[in-house]
Amino acid sequence: MESDFPRVTNVILQVHTDEVWNIAWSHDGLYLASASRDKNAIIWRTGPSAAHEAGPHQDWTPHFVLRDHPYPVGCLAWSKDDSVLLTSSDNYIKLWNTKTGVCINTVNEHTDMVTALSWLPDGLGFISGGLDCRIIHWEADGKPHDAWGATALRITDLAVTSDFTRLVTVGMEIQPRLPSTIEVTQSRGAPDGDAPTPSGGNPSKGAHWMIVFDLTTKQTELSICLEGELTSVKVSQNSQYALINHSPDEIHLWDLKAGRLARKYTGxxxxxxxxxxxxxxxxxxxxxxxxEDGNVYAWHRDTGALLEVLAGHGEGTVNSVAWHPRNERMFASCSDDNTIRIWEAPPPQLSIDSNLHNPSRTPAFPDKGKGKPQQRWDEDDVDSVSDSNATP
Incomplete structure (x- = not known):
């Protein structure tokens, strides 16, 4: 039910000393990793009940602070068994043992910033993409397996579908033209929800594309040219949809099977x-x-209706959100305000009347719910935390 939507913040994690750019839950839901401009990643540990239900007394601790990154940390990816966490720092990729907090490998095959990391569904390796136009397939221990070679795309993000058949990439073209099966352009002034129209002209240099590759053959299955920057891509669990953040001010839902735009989300x-x-x-x-206005926005996937505008973060952009893999009533967000917020559904005793679903309002309880104390971690509480002792 919509009344179960996580709109209450009960925990604020506040150890990073600069903007928090990315977050990712472990598959078992017991850990949350965060990446920051402060050149650190943190593995946060939650109480066991948090993986199964939204309990009012969760324990949150910064389990490991992963230091020794030469630059700000951008990407995160958990291995299938949660034993390894990948982090990226400019063109470096680090592999961390999540049981000890020790860096077990550092690789730097990319020659420009690594912008995307994705483990393969079988857990036997991972794929990276970067602004150097390269896609690299790695073994689970960090040894290069093979590569796509140089593509015509400065990759800003990528995702492997759960059915292990496709690699979906987004980025900016550097060549005059890409091989394409579909070319579309969109008018910025078009009414929301209008389908893209075919374009007979060649896309100009610097155009932005979604490219879908066959994961086995590395051949292009689908290529779609869009106006505006494409900054991230997530694929649905059923491997049918790709969710793409599209600047300015839109999120697109693409049907990968039909090769068409299914919905836009705005606000x-x-x-x-x-x-x-x-x-x-x-x-x-x-x-x-x-x-970029410091809020979190939520829509109904199938209707496109804006359901929630959640305030609470401070000034700056809310950079990333991540839904809990086991708890359907919990997600996390991170921000330029140096914090991570954990959002949960209101406790049963708080009845939420239908007027609270008006998307023009902010939630009645942006910081805490009645009867559920807000927990706050700050940098003064991290003295006893185990730091990584790896060398660069």
Missing amino acids: QRQGRHVIKSCFGGIEGKFVVSGS
């Missing part, structure tokens, strides 16, 4: 920054995104 603000959205709720029925 949030995105013009200059990388923002990562996600699916959430039962069967991924919600779409959730941060925004």
